[in-house]
Amino acid sequence: MSNHNVPEDLQTEIQAIRDQYKERLVSDKSKLTSLLDGLSLTNAQQRANEIHLILHSISGSAGTFGFEKISKEARRIDEKLKEAASHSEQDTVIKLISNDVTHFCQLLDGTGVDNASSSSQSPSTDKTPRKSNPSRSAHEGEVWLIEENEQLAAQFSKQLVNFNFKINTVTLKEALKLADKGGWPDATIIDMDGHPFNAKEDFKTLFTTTEEAPKGLIMLSENDTFAQRIKAAKIRATSFLKKPVDLSKLISHLEAVVNKEKSAQPRVMLIDDDKELCSLMKLKLESQGVQVSILHDVRNIVSELNEFRPELLLLDMEMPEYSGIDIALLVRQNVQFESLPIVYLSAERNLDKQTEALLFDADDFLVKPISNERLISSIRSRVQRARNLEQLISKDGLTGLLKHATIKEHAERELMRARREESPISIVMLDIDYFKRVNDTYGHSTGDTVIASLAALLRHRFRQTDIVGRYGGEEFLVILPNTQEHDAVKIVDAIRIAFSEMQFLADNQTFCCTLSAGCVCSNDLPAQIDASELVEAADKALYASKKNGRNQVSTRQ
CATH class of the missing domain: 3.40.50.2300 (Response regulator)
Known part of the structure; x- marks a missing residue:
């Protein structure tokens, strides 16, 4: 995102976060300097661990803010330190801390991070323009x-x-x-x-x-x-x-x-202990139409996941108290999040460690720093695949509508919502008239075409807030939240007329079909009625339409 392509307001926000990050680097330099004081064989291992956490964080974030040299040097020292510590080479550890970390602090001084208003370096850029006011085709729709x-x-x-x-x-x-x-x-x-x-x-x-x-x-x-x-x-x-x-x-x-x-914005939850990096990523992702929620307290993760319902979890691999693997396994312990895509975001470049991490219920491993363009592409592709999988699980293959069990669950949920909000909910049952005759005359393949065509008509004629499912065979169930019976009847009758005008082709012959429907509203039934009883009442109204000659919409008798 070169500066001439970035809106001025976004540049201002980015610069503000970058200034915060530079202040953070000043604080990190002070912490490193303190850890150098009084270094001895007895405390070398403990201080090496503390220094590792600081360097690891800097190596993963500095490049994103334009401090590539600092990022690379932090990574180099951190890898050397981990190697020496793993072999219990205390003398080498002390020498590394004394020499390399001292030089790193000098590098921080030379870069000018003490001057929080300095603009000597620019934040990491990418080619992705902001989408807060995206240009639309004049022929949209x-x-x-x-x-x-x-x-x-x-x-x-x-x-x-x-x-x-x-x-x-x-x-x-x-x-x-x-x-x-x-x-x-x-x-x-x-x-x-x-x-x-x-x-x-x-x-x-x-x-x-x-x-x-x-x-x-x-x-x-x-x-x-x-x-x-x-x-x-x-x-x-x-x-x-x-x-x-x-x-x-x-x-x-x-x-x-x-x-x-027109697909809904991807919802991403971000878990990372680096607050400035989180803020910058959130800003850039939201500018590209991604909804982002930053989880600040991991102890609240289950309730936050249930509240935000993310479609992807972006998870730092190494944090002070918990590892990314710890969090991923905790998330997977909850059945409702078994299929939630989890992507690790880490400065770890060791392929063996990346591979090991992916064995613990994660879907991908992205290495910091990462360009906004690559991150957006990865998020969108993962979310789209997750949506496709969810559709395969919950939706009927022929019609693309919700399956029998799923539409019944929605009916229960929407009825409870209607009671909480003290609003009406209408239920419609409908099916195709004389459908067996269609199958017997033109074959099951043509019958499938008729069913799929009606399903498509239902998807397009009902509102986005309405819920449509294939109840079984040629029978469909529709849930219309916040809708009175007379409004539901009006909508369904218009669909009935449109369906009767559709022409189907089979064996060089054209034919038409009709549908019958039954409609009931929760306001017209006892307050204690449950969803299954509401569906049963709609089914009885459908039966009345069939009994009275078909090709009509009936209400509760």
Whole structure:
């Protein structure tokens, strides 16, 4: 982050933390000087341990603040000291402390750390710009469809509008012109069989006129070959779908692309005894859209983890009272944190010790000092993999919705929350009418497409605060917090109409499906009712819809 790219307010905050760090180095020099006084064979080992803690901390943090020479020298002396101490060479230890540590204190003097306002060195920089006010594409929220076949384009547009996607059908020439002025949208669908693409061996040349390459690329083609897929990969397409395109698969890929752009900020808990380094890391990580919580008292770690719910734990390996391994094992003793990614952050460069540390329930080992760019990349990749794993565990493979057991847990949790807040909660049960007939007539593969399409529609039509799950087969359960019954019915009825208008293709035939739903609200039922009884009441309302002719929404009778 070179200074001309850093906002002035961020530069000021960084300089303030750096000045604090320089004051810390002055204090560390005084501690080292005191440890040199009265050094003898009887206290050499104890003082070597105290000096090690100081040097180890400096070696891991000084480079981050721009004191690379100090960092390297601290590491060199510390490694020599540890080597001598491990062989019980007391004379060598005393000589090292007397000579090397004395010279190190002189180095601190020569660097000017006594002058807290000095700017002789600059903090460690990186190339990552601040994202406090990130520039956004003028076409945010749009999906561009580059499709020459007007009939196919119209078909895609009609279907995708039902899922609340804002579709803009454009030619390649129009897309390049729009992107040059306002950037690319979150997602772009391109038919590779169209005229501008089918003869091209290298698609990269098509996008050289725009400042940045298109993002969220979804490529379509009848030609599902390695050569065609590698062409798509070379322009960094995230998805490749064979035509004719399965609507549910297209929706799924679009959701993955758009949600990646809108994904929640990673939550990171940082445990390190170096307060200035923690402050600087927090500042830089938050400037890149990462939520950071610094744990100051390790004794509160379980309650703090439960409160903040981090998606990654960034843990110093060596602290005065506890090692990183101690903390990692303590965290893993709690079942709810078994899958929490733990990354060690340490000045330790010995590969054998790094390997040993990773055996104790950690996922990665990053060596200090580390560039902000590398740290951000590591955090985002680890968090994304953890989110993907969590999705595999808690969500249904076909629909991407919560599984039966998970949605029931959410129902219990949300009902308890509603009671605490004295707010209403509505529960909706719905399923697809005559679904067995769909499977019998068109096959189970087509039936899966219908289920997946309804699931996608539910994800897009309900609010982000609503919770949707696949209850079983073609049946779905929806939880709508802070929602009265009449509002829930209105939302579900609009979804019912949209689903009835969707067209499905099987064996060159098009067909439509309908759904039935039952809706109940906690305010209309006894106060002592539990979540399972609320779900049962919604199921009875669904049965009433079925009994009264289907394709309708019923409430508690």
